[in-house]
Amino acid sequence: MKLKWLPLLMASSVGAMSAHAACTTDAELLVGSYTQGKSQGIYRLQFDSESGRITPEPLQVFKAANPSWLTLSKDQSRLFVVNENGQGQADVVGRVSSIAIDPKTHALSLVNQVKTLGEEPTHSGLSADEKYLFIANYGVHEDPGGSLAVVPVNADGQLQPVTQISSHQPSRVNPERQMSAHVHSVVTSPDGKFVYASDLGADKVFVYRYDPVANPEHPLVAATPAAIELPAGSGPRHLLFSKDGKHAYLTTEMSAQVFVFDYDNGQLKQRQALDLAHGMPAQNRAAGAVHASADGKFLYVSYRGKANELLVFAINPANGELSEIQRRSVDGDHPREFTLSPNGKFVLIANQMSNEIVVVERDPVTGKLGKTLQKLAMDAPSDVKFIHCP
Numbered sequence: 001m002k003l004k005w006l007p008l009l010m011a012s013s014v015g016a017m018s019a020h021a022a023c024t025t026d027a028e029l030l031v032g033s034y035t036q037g038k039s040q041g042i043y044r045l046q047f048d049s050e051s052g053r054i055t056p057e058p059l060q061v062f063k064a065a066n067p068s069w070l071t072l073s074k075d076q077s078r079l080f081v082v083n084e085n086g087q088g089q090a091d092v093v094g095r096v097s098s099i100a101i102d103p104k105t106h107a108l109s110l111v112n113q114v115k116t117l118g119e120e121p122t123h124s125g126l127s128a129d130e131k132y133l134f135i136a137n138y139g140v141h142e143d144p145g146g147s148l149a150v151v152p153v154n155a156d157g158q159l160q161p162v163t164q165i166s167s168h169q170p171s172r173v174n175p176e177r178q179m180s181a182h183v184h185s186v187v188t189s190p191d192g193k194f195v196y197a198s199d200l201g202a203d204k205v206f207v208y209r210y211d212p213v214a215n216p217e218h219p220l221v222a223a224t225p226a227a228i229e230l231p232a233g234s235g236p237r238h239l240l241f242s243k244d245g246k247h248a249y250l251t252t253e254m255s256a257q258v259f260v261f262d263y264d265n266g267q268l269k270q271r272q273a274l275d276l277a278h279g280m281p282a283q284n285r286a287a288g289a290v291h292a293s294a295d296g297k298f299l300y301v302s303y304r305g306k307a308n309e310l311l312v313f314a315i316n317p318a319n320g321e322l323s324e325i326q327r328r329s330v331d332g333d334h335p336r337e338f339t340l341s342p343n344g345k346f347v348l349i350a351n352q353m354s355n356e357i358v359v360v361e362r363d364p365v366t367g368k369l370g371k372t373l374q375k376l377a378m379d380a381p382s383d384v385k386f387i388h389c390p
Contacts, residue, residue: 026342033379069123084138096116098110114161134220185197194207198236233254245263
């Protein structure tokens with residue numbers, strides 16, 4: 001049976017540059033977006049690593065419905081995209097797409113797409129062996145709520161139907177946002193043995209052992225303990241492991257905090273908790289994305305709400321603890337995601353509500369952010385990822 005939505009995901013070229021244009025700089029940028037407005041999907045853009053500027057004319061526009069989160073394979077031959085669809089949208093079915101990246105031209109082409117068996121899939125992560133894609137179905141509405149879905153990935157990048165679904169009990173602390181589970185991210189441990197699902201609705205990070213040998217269709221098994229408890233009403237969002245794999249950093253969206261954990265064989269032991277809000281009212285708190293510099297010396301956190309800042313922290317190499325060294329405006333509204341350029345000299349911020357990608361200077365030595373170099377108009381950007389030229 002042919003499905004009606006497949007034609008919407010065909011790649012198209014725009015502007016003078018063909019989708020098959022040769023790579024002319026050392027980096028290109030992929031931008032995912034929400035498509036309820038003017039955006040058409042995924043934008044492939046040229047980035048100048050010396051000047052820090054994005055060429056406004058896209059190399060390619062890949063049409064897709066709400067491609068809000070982008071996950072690259074290790075060799076960058078595959079791009080996995082969650083289509084954050086749900087109730088009240090043109091497509092009410094949550095989906096995930098596999099996209100091939102041409103090794104020479106970086107042109108994107110659809111491999112296939114499957115349902116995520118949940119609404120508003122908002123994040124995904126690959127297993128260490130890249131045989132499974134773990135999907136965070138956020139599920140905005142109380143019914144059906146959120147879930148964790150497991151999608152097998154063939155060697156050729158083909159996605160198979162969901163083989164495992166896990167749901168969690170909500171905390172119900174916040175009657176508006178926590179009456180059901182809302183899985184916001186899924187991350188694999190550095191050793192590849194464990195998977196962590198941050199559930200905003202449950203105030204917990206759920207821990208699973210990854211064991212595909214025992215049961216290939218259900219590779220995730222609840223660990224002991226099965227979850228990490230967070231403060232009531234905190235709303236865990238994104239988890240990031242440190243460069244050395246000894247620590248992990250967690251943002252809590254609703255309480256606007258960053259938690260530091262020590263990591264050892266699946267266990268996360270809390271070491272530090274930092275308040276990002278500095279007295280800001282609860283309704284204005286909205287911590288978001290978290291990323292570290294490639295050298296592992298600095299941590300960056302986006303703070304949305306009324307603040308709209310990037311916070312910069314120095315990482316203590318001895319114990320992983322954080323110390324704040326800078327707060328810097330994102331020069332826009334609602335920094336949903338951001339990324340550091342491959343050379344570490346720039347930070348690119350996806351300001352969802354002000355419809356722009358903002359490029360900011362970064363000092364690789366001090367970690368601090370400098371002046372704004374560019375504001376590129378982009379409707380509802382949600383994620384930014386670099387791909388590198390061959």
